[in-house]
Amino acid sequence: MDKLEGLANVEPVRLGPKSKFKFDCHPGVKCFTRCCKDINIILTPYDIIRLKNRLSLSSEEFLALYTEPQILEKTDLPVVMLKLLEVEDPDSEGKACPFVRENGCLVYEDRPTTCRYYPLGVATMSHKEDSDGEEFYFFVNEPHCLGFEEDKEWTVSQWRENQGVDVHDKINAEWTDLVVRKRSFPPNMKFTEQTKKMFFLVSYNIDKFREFVFESSFLQRYEVDGASLEAMKNDEIALLEFGLRWLKWLLFKEGDFKMKEDAIG
Known part of the structure; x- marks a missing residue:
């Protein structure tokens, strides 16, 4: 790039x-x-x-x-x-x-x-x-x-x-x-390539992100309430907003995302 x-x-x-x-x-x-x-x-x-x-x-x-x-x-x-x-x-x-x-x-x-x-x-x-x-x-x-x-x-x-x-x-x-938050980081603090791929997926490839949520092991690892799941199936904005909240948790460990106990173990 x-x-x-x-x-x-x-x-x-x-x-x-x-x-x-x-x-x-x-x-x-x-x-x-x-x-x-x-x-x-x-x-x-x-x-x-x-x-x-x-x-x-x-x-x-x-x-x-x-x-x-x-x-x-x-x-x-x-x-x-x-x-x-x-x-x-x-x-x-x-x-x-x-x-x-x-x-x-x-x-x-x-x-x-x-x-x-x-x-x-x-x-x-x-x-x-x-x-x-x-x-x-x-x-x-x-x-x-x-x-x-x-x-x-x-x-x-x-x-x-x-x-x-x-x-x-x-x-x-x-x-x-x-x-903006990433821009404030010192130059030597970088995300991994996998993390950057996740950032790109959520940010730009919304259809593939939907597949990632519903067709991978994502829902076996994270607790997601039924209302959010239903909204994400039919609403791309709801899916994007969910993805950005997940990115915030993934990148900065902020937010209310929770991993399932068996996934942690």
Whole structure:
């Protein structure tokens, strides 16, 4: 895997939820879809679920067709980036998102979290509900973007709500916290390769994780209540949330997971 380093230039302006800015993006803006080219988009667990369902693919099929594995800088954790395609336009160079067309995004309703935030980025120490003051926002600095010349005014909170970011952040919260926590570790403290495989499985291959829970010896080793089991059979979000809680226990021994006595012995 390649090591993923700096993703974009950012303006050194710290923004809060009530910070105001002017921005709009629509086909009438001359740079429309330019931000979908030559980009680095790290996909979150919920991004994978939304996109693979939109395309009627299994998580494994989506990963193979549309992503590239990377190692996230300062974490040594495996993540995936959206795989870009060579631009077919003879007048253009570089690569572009596989879902962008001249008139916009083919998967707009299910677009990734990073796309929803744009032109904002988010920096956080935690996504926990009690982490007031630890999260802030900034402008992604791309000279080609003309959206800032539009008259539409937003607060950061209004933009997040309008773009549906709140839902994504809520579902990805435990995952984000795991990544941020690992980033705080000293460089010499590394997870085993098997642990990183489990992180990748839960984070990105939700269909295989379901098989892991229900078709391996997992349920013979861990105590899982009936309501959780029933929810996970039919609800991918419930399965993801369960998996992230299990990862938290596996990586940091935090949470209420319990191994069965005969499994411990």
